[in-house]
Amino acid sequence: MAQAKPVHIVWHRAELRTHDHPALNHALELAKADGGVVVPVVIIDDAIFSRSDLTPRRQAHFLENVRALRESYRSLGANLVVRRGDVVKELEMLVREVGHVASAHVVSTYTPYAKKRDEKARKMLAEHKVEWHAHGGQYTHEPGEVLTNEGKRYGVFGAYRKKWVTLDKPDIVEAPEKMAPLPTKINVGDIPRVESDIVLPEAGEDAALGRLEWFLKNGEKTYEKTRDEPGREDSTSRLSYYFNIGALSPRLAYYQSKNEKWRAELTWWDFYADVMERCPESATQEFRAKWLGFPWRDGHDKASKADLEKWKNAETGYPLVDAGMRELNQTGFMQNRVRMVCASFLCKHLLIDWRVGEEIFRGLLLCGDRNQNVGNWQWVAGCGVDPSPYFRIFNPTSQGKKFDSNGDYVRRWIPELKDVPAKSIYEPWKMRDKPKGYPTEPIIGLEEGRDRFAETARQFLREKRDEAKRDEK
């Protein structure tokens, strides 16, 4: 009887692509050397799929990209195995089913859950004599790679970025041109469908690569300026939801881009992953100790709950905030500058806990990545890694006038304001004939909200400082 071919498993998690995929590449090399076959697999993780932040739209987005990945593999001559359940158990069942598994390959992710999961999988595979290979690839520089001259992690983005640019970047690995078919005895499995509440962007690596090309052609050259203009379609790359599920390699984006400002955005992706890997408790706690215990309103009591609902439902009466929240609700995306304005409005003017906003954004954004989302919310709230003065309070009116002066963005998302002229578009409450269907009064006065936050912060930080002094003595 002929000896069965060795099998090399590629376990995809959050890198749903075949291009620049070091784990796939290595598995293919091993298969070439030992005459074996590569079996790619996605296991839909019940532990992740049952989490409340994985809303139907995000489940659907993920699953459609799994479907597209299967198509990528089919066009190479192979296929993608799809399972669902407890990931380690499913992986073990697959190993038993396939037999002769020599190695398993993954691209690493670094959340506490991911690290625990991989450790369990590695141990299980060792019992079956399967070699475990963890590769980089989800980041340009993996957590822990960018270190100070003293070998420590960076605590400020500016310094991290400075070092980041000096480091040699990993080579892109070639996408395979052809693969061997999967052993016929393997049941490839169905990919479930989940109904999304919104229209999803086109799934798959081809769509992601196409989007990158589009951005490099249209938006990149003028990125420094136009990234602040939410009214423009090409204002930002809109690649975040491809990066998040790994339909696009961040390293490829780095190599193809010429714009350092945009490359700096890619650096943030690495930086916030590095921060979270080093300090996992910052997922739910203020990174800066002096902000621990800040008296945020929590969105549970009657008054703050009412405010929170208005913010969520785009009924604050501030057109830029409401337009942003509608874009988010309706598309799973929000333009970058508007994200800052909406987030700042919640934390500062409404004094509501950044964690509350973070969770809402994470569920609604297709790119809802924990590391990035937490990092950015803490940045806005002023309690994050980067030193940020508490008085950074965005004014939704002046931001609108400055960056979307004719109001195109606002009118696109708030049809009730479609006839409002540019000079009133950010202050519709001052109009004599107020637009129908839109709040006639803002939820809170800008000065009132601003002062309340500033006063609360001043007092809190003073007490905190005095406390620290007392402890010193």
Added chain:
DNA sequence: TCCCTATTCGA
């Protein structure tokens, strides 16, 4: 990746 106010500057 800020906001506001005071002040200066040029018309």
Added chain:
DNA sequence: CGAATAGGG
């Protein structure tokens, strides 16, 4: 008297 700029929160 509006635009540009500096300083401080």
